[in-house]
Amino acid sequence: MDIQKIGVVGAGQMGNGIAHVMALAGYNVVMTDISQDALDAAVALIGRNLDRQVSRDKISQDAKDEAMARISTTLTLTDLGQTDLVIEAATERETVKQAIFDELLPHLQPHTILTSNTSSISITRLASRTDRPERFMGFHFMNPVPVMQLVELIRGIATNEETYKACHAVVDRLGKTAASAEDFPAFIVNRILVPMINEAVYTLYEGVGNVKSIDESMKLGANHPMGPLELADFIGLDTCLAIMHVLHDGLADTKYRPCPLLTKYVEAGWLGRKTKRGFYDYRGDVPVPTR
Numbered sequence: 001m002d003i004q005k006i007g008v009v010g011a012g013q014m015g016n017g018i019a020h021v022m023a024l025a026g027y028n029v030v031m032t033d034i035s036q037d038a039l040d041a042a043v044a045l046i047g048r049n050l051d052r053q054v055s056r057d058k059i060s061q062d063a064k065d066e067a068m069a070r071i072s073t074t075l076t077l078t079d080l081g082q083t084d085l086v087i088e089a090a091t092e093r094e095t096v097k098q099a100i101f102d103e104l105l106p107h108l109q110p111h112t113i114l115t116s117n118t119s120s121i122s123i124t125r126l127a128s129r130t131d132r133p134e135r136f137m138g139f140h141f142m143n144p145v146p147v148m149q150l151v152e153l154i155r156g157i158a159t160n161e162e163t164y165k166a167c168h169a170v171v172d173r174l175g176k177t178a179a180s181a182e183d184f185p186a187f188i189v190n191r192i193l194v195p196m197i198n199e200a201v202y203t204l205y206e207g208v209g210n211v212k213s214i215d216e217s218m219k220l221g222a223n224h225p226m227g228p229l230e231l232a233d234f235i236g237l238d239t240c241l242a243i244m245h246v247l248h249d250g251l252a253d254t255k256y257r258p259c260p261l262l263t264k265y266v267e268a269g270w271l272g273r274k275t276k277r278g279f280y281d282y283r284g285d286v287p288v289p290t291r
């Protein structure tokens with residue numbers, strides 16, 4: 001199947017990264033969001049990230065200019081009607097994703113593949129409520145998208161081989177590595193990574209360490225590039241909590257119980273870097289631990 005035009009729903013940190021790498025690989029991209037501010041911020045950030053790649057001789061100025069010219073934005077979801085592949089990267093809430101699919105589906109061409117960048121939600125369940133479960137799958141990028149090599153591909157129970165192969169070919173064209181994961185809660189990476197983050201929050205909650213000592217211990221003691229609390233802020237605490245709920249509900253095992261302190265931060269609206277406060281406060285020149 002020949003994929004040329006790609007729709008990206010949600011212009012947050014994942015949506016902008018997905019649009020960036022797709023445009024750089026030569027795909028035409030239409031990005032949509034409910035907020036014009038989010039779209040403007042995403043385009044500006046893509047421009048800055050591409051500039052950095054130019055300044056480090058990773059790409060040419062022409063490649064940057066061509067990539068920017070391939071990205072268009074719209075507030076109207078139905079403008080994605082002429083795309084060959086849609087990647088939904090909106091907020092990690094099933095009702096939000098469901099409402100997007102309900103509005104979008106009547107306008108999609110029959111051949112269009114619909115995918116979700118969900119971190120954890122059942123692909124089979126999302127697919128079952130669409131008109132194309134055989135052309136639906138999980139297309140899970142890692143953050144930051146321009147840097148991370150892996151893309152998890154998750155087939156729902158009904159996903160057909162042609163859809164899987166077409167998505168795999170897109171990952172290949174991006175120069176990234178596809179890993180197949182079965183459709184169980186949070187797939188592979190987040191099944192392992194997010195309980196580790198949740199455990200770091202319990203370590204903080206129980207007073208075993210503070211934010212600085214926990215992050216430093218894991219960076220210097222386990223060679224992680226970021227400490228678990230810094231990483232949680234980077235991912236978004238709302239997303240981390242949503243993933244823990246999916247694991248807890250989907251596997252019915254108390255070992256996945258979300259830490260009450262993680263819930264508290266989300267209740268406060270302290271969602272990490274994107275709201276400028278989480279386990280660190282980012283409002284000043286340097287991040288300051290909040291505990």
Ligand SMILES: CC(=O)CC(=O)SCCNC(=O)CCNC(=O)[C@H](O)C(C)(C)COP(=O)(O)OP(=O)(O)OC[C@H]1O[C@@H](n2cnc3c(N)ncnc32)[C@H](O)[C@@H]1OP(=O)(O)O
Pocket residue numbers: 049052053056058118119141142143144145146147148189190193225226231235239
């Ligand atoms: C929740 C989910 O569903 C799944 C997930 O994504 S889980 C999260 C997975 N991601 C991780 O675990 C990331 C862990 N952190 C890291 O790997 C590193 O800290 C990092 C790559 C983010 C930054 O690395 P660093 O060495 O500290 O910083 P730095 O040297 O400034 O950056 C390395 C490169 O990344 C680029 N980069 C860093 N942050 C970036 C961003 N947000 N967007 C685009 N590019 C970025 C830099 O430009 C630099 O590029 P070059 O090599 O071309 O020069």
Ligand SMILES: NC(=O)C1=CN([C@@H]2O[C@H](COP(=O)(O)OP(=O)(O)OC[C@H]3O[C@@H](n4cnc5c(N)ncnc54)[C@H](OP(=O)(O)O)[C@@H]3O)[C@@H](O)[C@H]2O)C=CC1
Pocket residue numbers: 009010011012013014015032033034035038088089090091092093096100117118119120140141142143234235236239274
């Ligand atoms: N953060 C991460 O590290 C990773 C996240 N993911 C997944 O990617 C998805 C997006 O996450 P992320 O980018 O971090 O989240 P963000 O919160 O950064 O961005 C989500 C964006 O979606 C927008 N949005 C909300 N509702 C709609 C809608 N109905 N139509 C269009 N856009 C909408 C939000 O707008 P507004 O802000 O106005 O609500 C926001 O701009 C989630 O499913 C997440 O689990 C996958 C891999 C890694």
